[in-house]
Amino acid sequence: MPEGPSLVILKEAIAPFKGKKVLAADGYGKLDFSAIKGKKITDIKTWGKHLLICFKDITVRVHLMMFGSYRINEQKKTNPKLSLHFAKGEFINFYACNIKLIEEDLDEVYDWSADIMSPHWSGVKALKKLKAHPDMLATDALLDQDIFSGSGNIIKNEVLFRTRVHPKSLIGEIPLKKQKELIAETHKYAFEFLEWKKKGVLKRHWEAYAKKTCPRDKVPFHKEYLGAGKRRTFFCDMCQVLYK
DNA sequence: TCCAATGTTTCGCC
DNA sequence: GGGCGAAACATTGG
Numbered sequence: 001m002p003e004g005p006s007l008v009i010l011k012e013a014i015a016p017f018k019g020k021k022v023l024a025a026d027g028y029g030k031l032d033f034s035a036i037k038g039k040k041i042t043d044i045k046t047w048g049k050h051l052l053i054c055f056k057d058i059t060v061r062v063h064l065m066m067f068g069s070y071r072i073n074e075q076k077k078t079n080p081k082l083s084l085h086f087a088k089g090e091f092i093n094f095y096a097c098n099i100k101l102i103e104e105d106l107d108e109v110y111d112w113s114a115d116i117m118s119p120h121w122s123g124v125k126a127l128k129k130l131k132a133h134p135d136m137l138a139t140d141a142l143l144d145q146d147i148f149s150g151s152g153n154i155i156k157n158e159v160l161f162r163t164r165v166h167p168k169s170l171i172g173e174i175p176l177k178k179q180k181e182l183i184a185e186t187h188k189y190a191f192e193f194l195e196w197k198k199k200g201v202l203k204r205h206w207e208a209y210a211k212k213t214c215p216r217d218k219v220p221f222h223k224e225y226l227g228a229g230k231r232r233t234f235f236c237d238m239c240q241v242l243y244k
Numbered sequence: 245t246c247c248a249a250t251g252t253t254t255c256g257c258c
Numbered sequence: 259g260g261g262c263g264a265a266a267c268a269t270t271g272g
Contacts, residue, residue: 003250066251067269096268152250
């Protein structure tokens with residue numbers, strides 16, 4: 001479910017609840033439900049993979065993690081972690097996710113320019129952040145939420161393949177022009193991901209992720225668990241350049 | 245039936 | 259105390 005583009009879809013799905021009052025909030029999540037009960041939703045935002053349901057002085061942060069899901073005016077068989085009830089019997093349920101209340105001003109908590117889906121996204125700032133991590137592997141940089149908030153394992157694999165950068169490349173050794181390309185392509189691919197996901201055709205556009213053969217060279221992809229998070233990484237030794 | 249997976253945090257060990 | 263790895267969380271499809 002959950003890379004940045006999927007969160008944009010979620011945000012759009014619950015946008016109609018903006019301005020509506022939460023009559024009741026419950027679920028098995030550990031949360032001070034009374035903090036939002038009776039309050040009106042002022043805005044729905046996202047930051048990368050975070051969904052932010054905003055109230056006047058407080059925000060509910062929902063992170064879908066790996067298996068999270070949601071339903072609007074529908075129930076799943078399992079108990080929701082968070083359930084928000086509105087007038088006319090309307091409700092939103094969140095399952096298997098991470099829920100947290102944020103009391104601080106969101107502008108102090110979040111760097112909006114890091115969110116690849118945001119109009120405030122800044123490629124220039126991303127470049128500066130890459131510069132600060134010369135020893136970081138490319139495969140880790142593409143998953144770093146402070147640099148590319150909203151990028152996940154699919155986006156990572158596809159962007160590295162598209163830009164022909166080997167996942168084990170060291171950021172500091174990648175030529176400046178290529179670093180800029182990496183940044184631009186991450187932003188571009190995220191929006192293609194969004195359109196394909198909306199149409200239900202995302203999978204058929206994967207060129208590297210979960211693929212066995214390189215579509216350029218027709219040789220087998222390597223599949224390795226790389227980086228700090230030991231995440232599945234698919235790459236081609238022939239066309240993806242190792243900068244080291 | 246079993247395994248792995250679009251994610252992140254926390255805990256224990258060295 | 260930093261860095262690393264395993265565990266935890268919890269669901270679904272192949």
